[in-house]
Amino acid sequence: MSRITRRKALGVTAGAVAGLAVAGKVATAATQAAAPAAAAGPAPxxxxxxxxxxxxxxxxxxxxxxxxxxxxxxxxxxxxxxxxxxxxxxxxxxxxxxxxxxxxxxxxxxxxxxxxxxxxxxxxxxx
The missing domain is CATH 3.30.1880.10 (protein ne1242 domain like)
Incomplete structure (x- = not known):
């Protein structure tokens, strides 16, 4: 049975934080792309x-x-x-x-x- 080391734990945490940062940038870009349509209001x-x-x-x-x-x-x-x-x-x-x-x-x-x-x-x- 392998034992988790502090180095492995920090590596996994850093990878997760980086992934969340990328996901946040993608979500922000999608929100900004949709913003002009929302600002224009509902279509007639x-x-x-x-x-x-x-x-x-x-x-x-x-x-x-x-x-x-x-x-x-x-x-x-x-x-x-x-x-x-x-x-x-x-x-x-x-x-x-x-x-x-x-x-x-x-x-x-x-x-x-x-x-x-x-x-x-x-x-x-x-x-």
Whole structure:
């Protein structure tokens, strides 16, 4: 049975630290490459999903809240505004699926269509 020496232990530790440093640089480079796309915001969309027209894009002060909850992004289902909000971790929620965060505004619109089950989206009225 071989016995580990201090020299072997230090060699293994140095190798592990070097590996982690390389992995960190690769992860940093990947994050920096993705940063311009994230800074640009979610891509606009306009499609028919399960028979409903869903649209999303940068808001220009329109809608009841002026788009401030959605980070300047608005989502519509059949022309009616779906109130959306971007969470601190980058996920999105709406008034319909508030406890089920999704990755993109398009995904939040699709999830809302599924939850509506054919019902009309009625405007949110606040007092």
């Amino acid at each position: 969309f306009d499609e028919i999903y399960k028979g409903r027209r869903i649209q999303g894009g940068p808001s220009h002060g329109g809608g009841h809240h002026g788009g401030h909850h959605g980070g300047g992004y608005s989502v519509r289902i059949d022309g009616e505004e779906l109130h959306v909000m971007q969470n601190a971790d980058g996920t999105w929620i709406s008034v319909i699926n508030h406890y089920e965060p999704v990755a993109t505004p398009r995904a939040v619109a699709r999830a809302a269509v599924v939850e509506l089950q054919g019902a009309a989206l009625v405007p949110l009225v606040t007092a």
